[in-house]
Every structure is written in C-alpha cells, then in structure tokens.
Amino acid sequence: MHHTLVALVEDKPGVLNRVASLFRRRSFNIESLTVGRTAEPGISRMTVVVDSDQTSADFVTAHLYKLVNVLEVEDLRAVPAVSRDLALVKVTVSGNGRSELLKVVDETRAHIVDSGEQTMTLEITGEPPHVDAVIQRLDAFGIIEMVRTGRVAMRRGDTVLSAAR
Amino acid sequence: MPKRTGAQIIWECLVHQGVQTVFGYPGGAILPTYDAMLEYPVHHVLVRHEQGATHMADGYARASGRVGVAMATSGPGATNMVTGIATAMMDSSPIVCITGQVPSKMIGYDAFQETDICGITLPITKHNYLVTRVEDVMPAMKEAFHLAASGRPGPVLVDVTKDAQQATMEWEWDPRPVTMPGYRQEVPVPEKAFAKALELIRTSQRPVILAGQGVIQSGATRELIEFAERLNIPIAVTLLGLGGVPASHALNMGMMGMHGEAWVNHAIQEADLLMAFGMRFDDRVTGNPATYAQNAKKLHVDIDPSEIDKNVKTDAAIVGDLRATLRDFLGVLEPADHSPWLGHVNGMRGDAAVRDIQQLPDDGHLYAAHVINDIWRLTEGKAIVVTDVGQHQMWEAQYYHHESPRTLITSGGLGTMGFALPAAIGAKMACPDAEVWVIAGDGGFQMTQAELTTAAQEGVKVNIAVINNGYLGMVRQWQEFFYDRRYAATPLRSPDFVKIAEAHGLPALRVDSRGQVEDAVRRAQASTDTVLIDFRVEQEDSVYPMVPAGADLHKMIRRPGPSVLAETGADPL
Numbered sequence: 001m002h003h004t005l006v007a008l009v010e011d012k013p014g015v016l017n018r019v020a021s022l023f024r025r026r027s028f029n030i031e032s033l034t035v036g037r038t039a040e041p042g043i044s045r046m047t048v049v050v051d052s053d054q055t056s057a058d059f060v061t062a063h064l065y066k067l068v069n070v071l072e073v074e075d076l077r078a079v080p081a082v083s084r085d086l087a088l089v090k091v092t093v094s095g096n097g098r099s100e101l102l103k104v105v106d107e108t109r110a111h112i113v114d115s116g117e118q119t120m121t122l123e124i125t126g127e128p129p130h131v132d133a134v135i136q137r138l139d140a141f142g143i144i145e146m147v148r149t150g151r152v153a154m155r156r157g158d159t160v161l162s163a164a165r
Numbered sequence: 166m167p168k169r170t171g172a173q174i175i176w177e178c179l180v181h182q183g184v185q186t187v188f189g190y191p192g193g194a195i196l197p198t199y200d201a202m203l204e205y206p207v208h209h210v211l212v213r214h215e216q217g218a219t220h221m222a223d224g225y226a227r228a229s230g231r232v233g234v235a236m237a238t239s240g241p242g243a244t245n246m247v248t249g250i251a252t253a254m255m256d257s258s259p260i261v262c263i264t265g266q267v268p269s270k271m272i273g274y275d276a277f278q279e280t281d282i283c284g285i286t287l288p289i290t291k292h293n294y295l296v297t298r299v300e301d302v303m304p305a306m307k308e309a310f311h312l313a314a315s316g317r318p319g320p321v322l323v324d325v326t327k328d329a330q331q332a333t334m335e336w337e338w339d340p341r342p343v344t345m346p347g348y349r350q351e352v353p354v355p356e357k358a359f360a361k362a363l364e365l366i367r368t369s370q371r372p373v374i375l376a377g378q379g380v381i382q383s384g385a386t387r388e389l390i391e392f393a394e395r396l397n398i399p400i401a402v403t404l405l406g407l408g409g410v411p412a413s414h415a416l417n418m419g420m421m422g423m424h425g426e427a428w429v430n431h432a433i434q435e436a437d438l439l440m441a442f443g444m445r446f447d448d449r450v451t452g453n454p455a456t457y458a459q460n461a462k463k464l465h466v467d468i469d470p471s472e473i474d475k476n477v478k479t480d481a482a483i484v485g486d487l488r489a490t491l492r493d494f495l496g497v498l499e500p501a502d503h504s505p506w507l508g509h510v511n512g513m514r515g516d517a518a519v520r521d522i523q524q525l526p527d528d529g530h531l532y533a534a535h536v537i538n539d540i541w542r543l544t545e546g547k548a549i550v551v552t553d554v555g556q557h558q559m560w561e562a563q564y565y566h567h568e569s570p571r572t573l574i575t576s577g578g579l580g581t582m583g584f585a586l587p588a589a590i591g592a593k594m595a596c597p598d599a600e601v602w603v604i605a606g607d608g609g610f611q612m613t614q615a616e617l618t619t620a621a622q623e624g625v626k627v628n629i630a631v632i633n634n635g636y637l638g639m640v641r642q643w644q645e646f647f648y649d650r651r652y653a654a655t656p657l658r659s660p661d662f663v664k665i666a667e668a669h670g671l672p673a674l675r676v677d678s679r680g681q682v683e684d685a686v687r688r689a690q691a692s693t694d695t696v697l698i699d700f701r702v703e704q705e706d707s708v709y710p711m712v713p714a715g716a717d718l719h720k721m722i723r724r725p726g727p728s729v730l731a732e733t734g735a736d737p738l
Contacts, residue, residue: 059475062473
C-alpha cells in the first residue's frame with residue numbers, strides 16, 4: 001500500500017537534506033519524493049509517497065513534524081485527493097512502428113513532445129496507475145530512456161493546506 | 166546602536182541567556198570569538214579534548230536543568246564533539262554547541278580544518294545552524310537556546326563561519342521571544358484521549374507506573390508521588406528516571422529492565438495496566454517486545470509525539486508536559502485501593518527487600534557493590550553521582566539509592582564510556598555546593614582521563630571512585646555468559662591511577678579490602694582537592710540479575726549459588 005503525505009516546509013538551504021536524512025536515519029521506505037514552490041513565498045511543498053507496508057505513515061508524520069523547518073503535514077490517505085505523475089518516455093521507432101506508436105498516443109492521451117530520426121519522446125500525465133499502464137504499452141516499442149516526476153497530490157474540494165497559522 | 170562583531174554578538178547572546186560557564190577549546194576558525202571572550206563575564210573552562218567539553222556541558226545541564234554550552238573550532242574540534250552531542254541527543258539533554266567554521270567563501274573547497282559539521286550532526290542534534298552572515302548570529306543563538314531547553318530538550322549546534330564572527334553590524338539585543346512557525350510545543354490533548362486514559366486508570370486492578378526521565382525534566386516529582394499515593398500504585402523506574410521518585414518511598418519498587426530487580430520486572434509482566442510517564446520503552450527496559458507485559462494495557466504520556474507507538478503499541482496516549490498532565494489527572498481522579506496487588510508485588514520481593522549488603526560480613530573480597538553501597542551510606546545518599554558506562558553503572562543504579570532528582574547523571578541511551586569524569590566536572594560547576602562523586606570503571610576512566618588535568622587546572626573538587634577490576638567488565642560479563650568465556654580484548658592493563666592523580670598534584674588512595682573503604686571515602690570527602698580512589702575490586706564479578714538482550718523480561722539470569730551479595734529468591738513465574 002502507498003500513502004501520500006504532503007508537507008509544507010520553509011524554503012531554506014538544507015531543508016531537503018533534513019527530510020532525506022530523516023528518512024535514511026529512520027529507515028523509512030519512500031516510493032517517491034517531490035519538492036517544488038508554492039503560491040506562498042518562502043514555502044516549499046513536498047509530496048512524499050510512503051510504502052506503508054514497511055513504514056507507518058503516522059510514524060513518518062510524527063517525525064516530519066519534529067523537523068523545525070516543517071510547517072504542516074497533511075495525510076491524504078483518508079481524504080479525497082487528486083494526484084498526478086508525469087513521465088517523459090523516449091522510445092525507438094522504425095518502419096511502421098511509428099504509426100502504431102501514434103495509435104497508442106491517441107488512445108492513451110499521451111503527447112509527443114519530441115521526435116528524432118529513430119526515436120520519439122512522449123509525455124504522459126495522469127494518475128500514477130494510468131502512467132504505469134501507458135508505460136507498459138510503450139514497452140513493446142522499446143523504451144530507451146525514461147524519467148518520472150513522482151506523485152504530486154492535493155486534497156479535493158475547498159479545503160486548503162496552508163502554512164499561515 | 167553600537168557596532169558589534171559577530172564574535173561579540175555570540176557572547177552578548179550567551180550573557181543574555183544567563184550563561185556563566187562555557188566549556189571549550191580554541192582554534193583557528195573560532196579565534197575571533199575567543200578573542201572577544203575576554204570582554205565578557207563568562208568563565209571559560211579549557212578542556213583537554215572537545216568531547217570533554219560536550220560532556221561537561223551535558224553534566225552541567227543535567228545537574229542544574231539549565232542549558233550547558235560547549236565551544237570548539239572547525240574540523241577536528243567539531244568532529245571531536247560528535248560523541249558528546251549524540252550522548253546528549255539520546256538522553257534529551259539541553260546543550261548548545263558553538264563551532265567555528267572556515268570563511269564562508271571557502272566552504273565546499275576542502276579548506277584547512279573544514280568539515281561539514283552541520284551535515285555530520287544532522288541526525289544527532291535537535292536542530293543545527295550554519296551561520297554565514299553576522300545578521301544571522303543572534304537569531305540562531307536565540308533559537309538554539311529556545312530549542313535546546315524547551316519541549317523535549319536536546320542538543321543544538323550553531324556553526325559560525327569565521328567571516329560572520331569578524332563582520333560588524335549595528336546591533337542591540339532583541340528581547341522579543343523567538344517565533345518559529347514549524348516548532349510547535351503545545352498540542353491540545355484531545356478530550357477523547359484524556360477520557361480513555363481515565364477509563365484505563367479507573368478500571369485497572371494491577372497497575373504499574375513506569376517513571377522515566379520525563380518526571381525529572383518536567384519537575385513532576387511531587388505530582389507523581391501524589392498520583393501514586395492517591396491511586397495506590399507501585400512505581401518502577403528507568404535508569405535515567407532514578408531520583409525522580411525517592412528510592413525510600415514505599416511505592417517505589419526501583420529500577421526496571423535488563424538489570425532491574427527481578428520482582429520489578431515480574432510486576433511489570435503481571436500488570437494489567439502500564440502507565441508510562443516520560444519514558445520511551447527502550448529495548449533495555451522491555452526485553453523482547455513480543456512478550457512484554459502481554460496482558461497489560463498501555464497508557465503513554467510523553468512530550469514527544471514520535472515516541473507514541475514507537476516501541477510499544479499504546480491503548481491510550483497523551484502528548485504533553487507530564488507535570489501538567491498529572492495535575493489534570495489529579496483534578497479528576499478519586500482515591501483507589503490496590504492493596505491485594507501491592508501485597509502480591511511485595512510478596513515477590515523476596516530477599517531483595519532485605520538486601521542490605523552493608524550488614525554482610527567482610528570475607529576479604531572487595532566487591533564493587535560494597536564500595537558503591539558504602540559511598541551511598543557515607544554520603545547519606547545526598548551526593549550527585551556521575552557514572553560512566555558498564556558494570557559499575559548498573560551497580561550504582563542498584564546500590565546507590567537516590568532520593569532526589571538530578572542526583573544521578575549517567576549516559577543511558579548512548580552508553581558513552583568516558584562520560585563520567587567530564588560530566589562530573591560540569592555538574593560540579595553547575596552545583597558548586599553539592600558533593601559530586603565520579604564512579605567509573607578502569608576502562609571508561611581512561612577514555613577521558615585527560616580531563617583530570619582540566620579539573621586540576623580549574624581547581625574543581627570532585628571525588629573519583631575508579632572501580633578497577635582489570636577488565637572491560639560488562640563486555641567480559643557478556644563474554645562469560647554468551648561467548649563461552651572467550652575473553653577477547655577485555656583484559657585491561659591500566660596505569661597506576663594513584664600516580665596519575667599524584668602527577669597532577671592531587672591526592673589519591675588505593676583500596677583493596679572492605680575495611681579500608683570507609684576511611685578512604687571520608688578522607689576524600691574531607692579534602693578540598695579532587696581525590697581519586699583506586700578501588701581494586703573482585704575481577705570477575707557480574708551484575709545480577711540480568712535479562713539477556715532481546716530475551717523475555719521475566720526470564721532473568723540469576724546469581725548462581727549462594728553469595729555474599731543477596732538477591733531475589735524463587736522465580737514466581
């Protein structure tokens with residue numbers, strides 16, 4: 001099982017290091033970790049996906065709160081949330097593979113973001129299982145390079161996670 | 166506004182925080198700060214190794230409850246502090262360590278004596294700061310003291326680059342309290358959790374209180390005694406909790422865990438409710454967690470939410486200050502009577518209750534337990550005892566009966582050999598009127614023996630009992646029990662400790678029979694100098710009873726055969 005935690009942290013040098021160091025120190029099993037800016041200056045937002053079979057999300061949350069630079073932690077496992085993952089996938093195309101690939105692109109809401117003489121690069125955005133499924137289909141073409149952002153997530157509805165308290 | 170250098174601001178902040186003593190060692194990157202020191206009314210104790218400075222700051226903090234301060238230069242000065250910082254972290258001791266750092270422009274270029282001390286100490290500090298601008302010195306210093314002392318206390322490191330120490334700014338003290346949005350201490354206790362706790366307490370038939378260091382740190386001794394007395398509940402104490410409840414109190418059973426009395430551990434195993442107050446269910450306390458107090462509900466009160474459900478799953482938990490929580494309990498709980506349970510517990514006590522080894526005849530052998538029990542008797546149980554780590558530490562816990570908080574200072578969590586002597590120097594400087602005893606083994610004493618020179622230079626008066634058995638005793642004991650008596654690297658040749666002390670102009674004595682103990686202790690007490698006593702004790706004695714690491718708490722190794730050291734009799738389980 002995967003649990004998604006969101007943390008608002010102060011945008012200061014070394015904060016990512018503190019979070020990463022905590023995970024290593026406590027042997028937390030992390031599926032993904034993403035960091036980026038928020039609408040509030042000086043505050044960054046982290047999305048952490050925890051493998052909850054091995055690491056209790058409550059334990060991770062309690063330890064995140066102990067970091068002085070962590071302002072808020074939200075556990076998204078119990079609330080409706082929208083989540084997205086983005087992948088860039090470079091596949092080899094030759095002969096009539098190109099038209100077959102275009103068919104997959106059409107069916108899966110992927111986008112072609114670049115094409116070379118023998119390769120095409122696709123962007124896939126969606127719920128992580130959707131991204132997984134598209135990547136599985138692309139496997140047949142021969143994936144030669146891939147990058148994923150890891151999950152970012154946000155609670156649905158009008159509730160807002162804010163560091164202003 | 167007057168102009169100040171970063172170095173001056175460091176001292177200004179220390180003075181504003183009420184710091185009177187700093188333990189440290191100068192060097193290149195901290196030189197501007199040492200230069201500024203001469204202008205400020207702070208006493209600096211020159212240590213012989215930076216580890217000593219951190220232990221002194223730690224001992225100072227534990228004896229007084231005030232923040233201890235250690236100072237060192239960059240690179241090796243800072244890395245030498247690591248053991249002391251980790252010791253303070255594991256035992257939640259409030260210290261602030263100030264280190265010099267190479268100039269900010271040289272960071273990252275492997276400059277002379279550059280080390281990433283913030284990176285190194287990330288997992289062993291409560292928080293740390295790299296200060297590269299003079300404007301950031303005061304905020305970092307203020308936050309460091311606030312963090313170290315509040316909530317669950319702990320070590321904070323402030324690493325200040327040389328250029329930040331040298332730069333000047335228009336400066337004045339900002340008396341406003343620090344605001345740290347990510348540091349929350351007061352979390353309201355949910356009504357449901359409080360109600361659940363009350364229900365557990367009210368319905369329990371066989372309750373046991375587990376009292377930890379949180380009792381001492383929150384100053385909850387009086388509230389805990391009132392709670393235990395009103396509800397008629399026996400108390401078991403952790404190593405770091407000793408002194409939090411008077412040893413002589415009728416409801417205080419004494420220490421639990423690996424070297425606790427067997428009957429205390431049996432009481433825990435038979436309990437139907439454990440009330441863990443300011444303790445963290447360390448593995449030395451629980452033994453095998455799968456068989457730990459299986460029939461007991463667990464109520465956990467701790468100031469640190471990350472301790473809840475960490476080692477032991479709780480049935481009710483309250484995160485908050487223990488003293489305040491106990492007051493809340495006392496506001497609503499009515500008296501209870503658990504005399505059948507107390508009768509049963511006291512029945513398991515066996516001859517541990519009459520273990521009064523000072524009455525036992527002198528058979529010519531000198532046992533460490535005798536020495537420690539005699540020191541207890543001759544100091545009337547009122548000394549601050551600072552121990553090292555090993556057998557003598559456990560014997561101290563068993564045979565020195567502490568009546569008040571902050572009278573036992575010992576490295577519990579990290580188990581740092583070499584802790585005793587420097588921590589005792591710090592404790593004495595925090596409490597100059599107290600009688601301070603170091604109890605150390607021959608192994609651990611040698612690890613920080615150089616601080617004897619610090620004691621001599623400072624003219625600080627502590628009494629040192631070296632429990633000298635010629636072995637790294639606790640490791641030898643494990644080899645005897647679990648490694649077929651293969652004494653790998655535990656026989657220990659030591660220098661002549663008497664001559665070492667005398668080389669410092671300090672008086673010293675050697676004791677090898679019980680008849681000499683009292684006289685030696687009294688002479689140490691009478692002297693105005695630091696006195697070292699080299700106690701030549703039984704070489705292959707072991708600490709009993711013992712729960713092997715990871716074993717079931719009720720399956721203890723007992724003292725084989727009759728001995729001059731009495732011990733709990735029949736195993737009731």
